[in-house]
Amino acid sequence: MLNKVLPLLLLCFAPLLLAKELALSFDDGVNPETNLAAKQINQDILQHLSDQHVTAIVFPSLIKTGTGEGLNLVADWGKNGHKIGNHSDQHLNLNKPEVTLTQYLTGIEQAQKSLQNMAGWTPRYRFPFLKEGNTTEKRDGVRQWLQTHQYQAGDVTIDASDWYYNQLFKQYSDKNDAVALEKLKSAYVAHVLDRAQYYDGLALKTLNYSPKHVLLLHVNAINAAYLGDAIVALRQHGWHIVDSDTAYADPIYQHKPDNLPAGESLVWALAKAQGHKGLRYPAEDAPYEKTNLERHGIWVQP
Numbered sequence: 001m002l003n004k005v006l007p008l009l010l011l012c013f014a015p016l017l018l019a020k021e022l023a024l025s026f027d028d029g030v031n032p033e034t035n036l037a038a039k040q041i042n043q044d045i046l047q048h049l050s051d052q053h054v055t056a057i058v059f060p061s062l063i064k065t066g067t068g069e070g071l072n073l074v075a076d077w078g079k080n081g082h083k084i085g086n087h088s089d090q091h092l093n094l095n096k097p098e099v100t101l102t103q104y105l106t107g108i109e110q111a112q113k114s115l116q117n118m119a120g121w122t123p124r125y126r127f128p129f130l131k132e133g134n135t136t137e138k139r140d141g142v143r144q145w146l147q148t149h150q151y152q153a154g155d156v157t158i159d160a161s162d163w164y165y166n167q168l169f170k171q172y173s174d175k176n177d178a179v180a181l182e183k184l185k186s187a188y189v190a191h192v193l194d195r196a197q198y199y200d201g202l203a204l205k206t207l208n209y210s211p212k213h214v215l216l217l218h219v220n221a222i223n224a225a226y227l228g229d230a231i232v233a234l235r236q237h238g239w240h241i242v243d244s245d246t247a248y249a250d251p252i253y254q255h256k257p258d259n260l261p262a263g264e265s266l267v268w269a270l271a272k273a274q275g276h277k278g279l280r281y282p283a284e285d286a287p288y289e290k291t292n293l294e295r296h297g298i299w300v301q302p
């Protein structure tokens with residue numbers, strides 16, 4: 001009996017066994033006091049995740065959510081079974097010389113106070129701009145603080161400039177340009193797939209295996225519109241979507257690369273530490289997207 005069932009089982013589960021894996025993470029959050037669409041954006045993203053049976057993690061920053069109704073929108077993530085991490089209060093760039101270690105750590109504590117009683121709260125820290133410090137003192141000071149306060153890794157392995165595609169999305173939406181929006185949807189989905197494939201390839205070269213990835217996205221209008229399409233496309237291209245705790249259990253997240261300035265995607269940082277040639281800096285930026293956008297019929301100003 002087993003002789004007959006085993007090959008069948010293997011056939012059924014082979015795609016799963018071979019699948020590359022990633023978790024979705026959403027940074028910043030939105031503030032209904034400054035953005036009329038905030039509530040709808042938050043709701044639409046949660047709906048996409050529910051429709052696609054995906055459990056994700058959100059990393060709110062208080063300057064992005066505000067401390068009023070925006071925090072209720074964050075709490076909705078927890079109520080819907082997602083995790084809530086910490087992305088600081090002021091969204092400071094730790095690589096800037098004027099940002100001090102003390103000021104930065106106070107910002108992490110402040111955000112924790114507002115988030116720690118929410119369902120889904122988990123002590124994971126996501127560095128704003130993925131910048132982890134321009135000096136050894138700041139880099140190691142924050143790492144030490146996080147360890148002392150039982151924080152777990154909140155790294156990104158797949159960085160993607162959804163914030164830039166979101167700027168274009170807002171421009172075309174304001175103009176009600178349905179033709180441009182349709183092109184942008186294809187370009188955006190292709191971009192997410194391309195970045196996932198790129199960082200997985202870089203991980204294979206750097207670590208000799210495909211880790212469980214964490215993809216960086218934001219709570220923004222383009223994901224409210226196209227997240228469902230992006231998830232479907234990822235699955236069609238062999239990606240299995242896991243929850244954030246499953247992804248963060250991968251040994252890659254135990255690494256703390258020695259670079260200065262520190263930060264970026266963890267895969268990028270490990271490749272950098274190994275002396276890998278041809279890495280872009282910053283790893284993701286708007287000008288890099290010109291070719292992809294043009295390929296999808298979108299002309300962008302040079």
Ligand SMILES: [Zn+2]
Binds near residue numbers: 028
């Ligand atoms: Zn952010």
